[in-house]
Amino acid sequence: MRMRFERAGGILLHPTSLPGPYGIGDLGASARSWLDWLSSSGCSLWQVLPIGPTGYGDSPYQSFSAFAGNPILINLDGLIEEGLLNTADISTIPDFPQERVDYGMVIGYHERLLAHASQRFREGSAQHLTGAYRSFCHEQADWLDDFALFMALKNEHHGLPWAEWDPATANRDPEALEEASGALVSSIEDHRFRQFVFFQQWGLLRQLAHEKGISIIGDIPIFVSHDSADVWAHPELFYLDETGMPTVVAGVPPDYFSPTGQRWGNPLYRWDLMRENGYAWWIQRFKAVLSCVDIVRLDHFRGFEAYWEVPAESPTAEIGRWLKGPGDDFLTVVRAALEDLPIIAEDLGLITPEVEALRDRFDLPGMKILQFGFEGTMDHPFLPHNYPERCVAYTGTHDNDTARGWYDAASEAHREFCRQYLSSDGSHIVWEMIQALWSSVATWAIAPLQDFLELGSEARMNYPGLPTGNWSWRCQRGDLTKELADQVRVTNETSNRYGSLRETQAA
Numbered sequence: 001m002r003m004r005f006e007r008a009g010g011i012l013l014h015p016t017s018l019p020g021p022y023g024i025g026d027l028g029a030s031a032r033s034w035l036d037w038l039s040s041s042g043c044s045l046w047q048v049l050p051i052g053p054t055g056y057g058d059s060p061y062q063s064f065s066a067f068a069g070n071p072i073l074i075n076l077d078g079l080i081e082e083g084l085l086n087t088a089d090i091s092t093i094p095d096f097p098q099e100r101v102d103y104g105m106v107i108g109y110h111e112r113l114l115a116h117a118s119q120r121f122r123e124g125s126a127q128h129l130t131g132a133y134r135s136f137c138h139e140q141a142d143w144l145d146d147f148a149l150f151m152a153l154k155n156e157h158h159g160l161p162w163a164e165w166d167p168a169t170a171n172r173d174p175e176a177l178e179e180a181s182g183a184l185v186s187s188i189e190d191h192r193f194r195q196f197v198f199f200q201q202w203g204l205l206r207q208l209a210h211e212k213g214i215s216i217i218g219d220i221p222i223f224v225s226h227d228s229a230d231v232w233a234h235p236e237l238f239y240l241d242e243t244g245m246p247t248v249v250a251g252v253p254p255d256y257f258s259p260t261g262q263r264w265g266n267p268l269y270r271w272d273l274m275r276e277n278g279y280a281w282w283i284q285r286f287k288a289v290l291s292c293v294d295i296v297r298l299d300h301f302r303g304f305e306a307y308w309e310v311p312a313e314s315p316t317a318e319i320g321r322w323l324k325g326p327g328d329d330f331l332t333v334v335r336a337a338l339e340d341l342p343i344i345a346e347d348l349g350l351i352t353p354e355v356e357a358l359r360d361r362f363d364l365p366g367m368k369i370l371q372f373g374f375e376g377t378m379d380h381p382f383l384p385h386n387y388p389e390r391c392v393a394y395t396g397t398h399d400n401d402t403a404r405g406w407y408d409a410a411s412e413a414h415r416e417f418c419r420q421y422l423s424s425d426g427s428h429i430v431w432e433m434i435q436a437l438w439s440s441v442a443t444w445a446i447a448p449l450q451d452f453l454e455l456g457s458e459a460r461m462n463y464p465g466l467p468t469g470n471w472s473w474r475c476q477r478g479d480l481t482k483e484l485a486d487q488v489r490v491t492n493e494t495s496n497r498y499g500s501l502r503e504t505q506a507a
Contacts, residue, residue, distance in 0.1 A: 005444070007443050007444075007496055007497055008045055008443070008497050009044065009045065009438060009445050009491070009497035010043050010046060010445070010446040011041075011045070011047070011447065011448070011488075012048075012397065012398065012446055012447065012448045012449065013034070013046070013048070013448070014049040014461070015027065015048060015051070015073055016073070016101055016471065017449070017461075017473055017475055018474070019476055019477045019479075021093055022096070022109070022110070023094065023106040023109060024072060024073070024106045025073070026072075027073050027074065027075045027078075027201040027202055028201070031205050035214060036212075038212075040482075040485045041484075041485040041488035042488060042489035043488065044213055044214055045215055045216075045217055046215070047216075048216065048218060048219065048293070049219050050063060050220070051292065052064070052065055052068055052069065053068050053070045053071060054103075054471075056467075058101075058471050059462075061221045061264075063221075063225055063228060064150070064154075064225065064227070065143070065147045065150075065229045066221075066224050066288075067230075067284075067288045068143070068195055068229075069198035069202060069292075071110070071194040072106055072107060073198065073201075073202075076090055078197075078201055082126045084120050084125055085116060085120075089113060089116060090113065094109055098474065098476060100474055101474060114190075115190060117193075118194065119186075119190075121193055122186070122189060122193075133193070136195075136196045136200075137196070140195070142284065143284070144192060146229050146232070146233040147195070147229040148189075148195075149177065149181060149188055150162065150228075150232055150233070151187075151191045151229070152184040152188045152190075152191060156180075156187070162227060162231075162232045162244070163226075163227075163243060163244035163245055170232075171244070172233070199292075203292075206293070215294040215295060216293040216294050217293060217294070217296070217344065217446075218290075218297070219296065220285070220298055220299060221300070222250075222298070222300040222303045223250045223300070224266060224267075226246055226265065226266060234281060237269060237270050237274060237281060238267040239269075239270060240267060246265075248267075248310065249263065249264065249266060249267060250267075250268055250303075250308070251263040251265075251310045252300075252308050252349055253317055253318065253320060253350065254318060258465045260317065260465075261308075261317030262464055262465055263310055263315070263316050263317040268309060271325065271330075275326060278333060282330070283333070286334060286338060287337075287338070290342065295343070295344060296343055296344070297344045297346055298346060298364075299346050300349075301345035301346050301347050301355070301359065301366075302347060302349060302355045304326060305325050305327055305352070305355045305358045306322045306324055306355075307323055308320045308322060309322075328358065331362050341362055344366075344367065345365065345367070346367055347366040347367060348369065365444070367392050368382045368391050368393045369382050369394050369395075369397065370383075370394065370395050370403075371395065371396050371400055371401070371403065374410070374421065375410075375414050384439070387442045388442075389442070389443055390443060391442050391443070392442065392445075392446060393440055393445050393446070394437070394446050395433050395448070396447075396451070397448070398448070399461075399464050401457055402448065402456060402459050402460055403454075404454055404456045405455075405456045405457030405459075407429050407430070408457070421436075422436055430451055430454045431454070431487075433451075434447055434452070434491065435495075438491050438492070438495040439495050445497065449475060450473070452484060453479055453484075459473050460473070
């Protein structure tokens with residue numbers, strides 16, 4: 001699907017935040033109900049976070065693969081329908097908390113059931129899936145073979161990062177890999193099978209979204225996790241020492257997100273080598289993600305113009321240096337390969353005129369965050385009257401507090417400015433922020449579901465710089481009411497955000 005940038009409204013909600021009986025949102029009935037509700041609200045956009053298998057801190061931005069899907073999002077009822085699990089397998093469900101994801105409980109429970117399903121498939125159950133499974137493995141072999149072996153080896157090494165494996169395996173000695181492939185064949189097939197099921201279920205969900213006139217906005221983090229199949233399989237593309245450890249890492253200097261900056265710790269790319277081979281790995285990555293979503297939010301877009309290099313030994317991101325990114329050359333090659341650039345440029349943080357010029361040369365919409373506008377003056381670019389038409393406006397993102405949480409914690413001066421700007425007494429401040437955003441000229445307006453529910457800081461998704469305790473918020477079954485859908489639909493209708501994107505898709 002080519003990117004159609006026409007006036008629309010949308011909601012940010014990661015699938016993990018959906019309700020359901022198995023401790024975490026998944027790709028089954030609750031996701032289908034969510035799409036029904038979203039359609040009834042008049043929204044044409046559903047934005048999600050990265051959907052890969054999570055690693056450190058359960059963060060979707062620290063994944064074991066830039067290509068794989070997250071197996072704990074697999075709907076278990078769907079495995080029963082396929083004949084790979086039975087009702088007795090899930091008859092005893094742990095007492096999962098409903099208001100948040102307890103990843104320790106969830107991973108243990110789902111791992112056991114996914115292993116059962118995979119074993120039954122290898123033993124001959126669900127033979128109607130055999131042809132599709134073989135086709136999937138063949139078509140996705142470029143990344144799937146490395147990923148499945150990586151995960152099998154990781155299990156064999158009790159979860160240790162790959163740089164701490166035995167040197168022959170860590171350094172991909174051909175004889176060591178051949179031996180491991182033979183010894184771990186069942187585990188390798190298990191991880192291939194999980195990926196097959198994930199993408200089968202995701203594909204059906206995306207098809208349903210399209211039938212309802214909903215486009216899915218995905219997310220491509222600029223950097224990948226060091227402990228990933230990507231870095232293990234392609235070490236030459238990253239700045240690593242002889243032991244496989246990064247010599248320099250990614251981050252950003254101090255900004256309005258963090259006073260000490262953010263030391264992400266991801267290894268940095270060898271852009272010189274990537275340029276020599278036509279950015280092949282990146283093009284493969286874009287194509288893989290765009291086979292799952294319709295538009296991508298390109299995280300940390302400013303890093304493609306210039307990126308902050310932090311010495312690996314530095315504990316914070318305060319010490320570092322700016323280096324030039326691949327810029328025009330990269331985006332030109334990607335655009336030619338994709339025949340389009342269905343990209344939202346995440347242009348937040350320390351943005352320079354050079355970053356803005358790069359974004360504008362390729363006609364990419366940037367992002368505006370309403371919360372930040374109230375912390376400035378009337379000329380702040382994040383206030384609605386200053387928006388350009390070609391942008392995506394948010395009340396906040398997964399990295400911000402909720403709108404209610406922001407307002408409750410803001411200084412009285414910022415609260416007063418907010419109330420004056422919105423002509424508000426503060427009693428309905430969140431919805432007034434949403435309505436101001438939706439009424440702006442920004443072509444797309446998006447808010448997290450937490451803001452439509454008027455929830456406070458207890459519902460925040462992520463605290464940048466906090467390594468644990470994030471990504472766990474879940475909505476409740478009773479949250480998605482007809483009354484709320486009607487209220488959102490009226491907001492879409494009165495701001496001319498209802499219907500146009502759906503009509504364009506149908507045409």
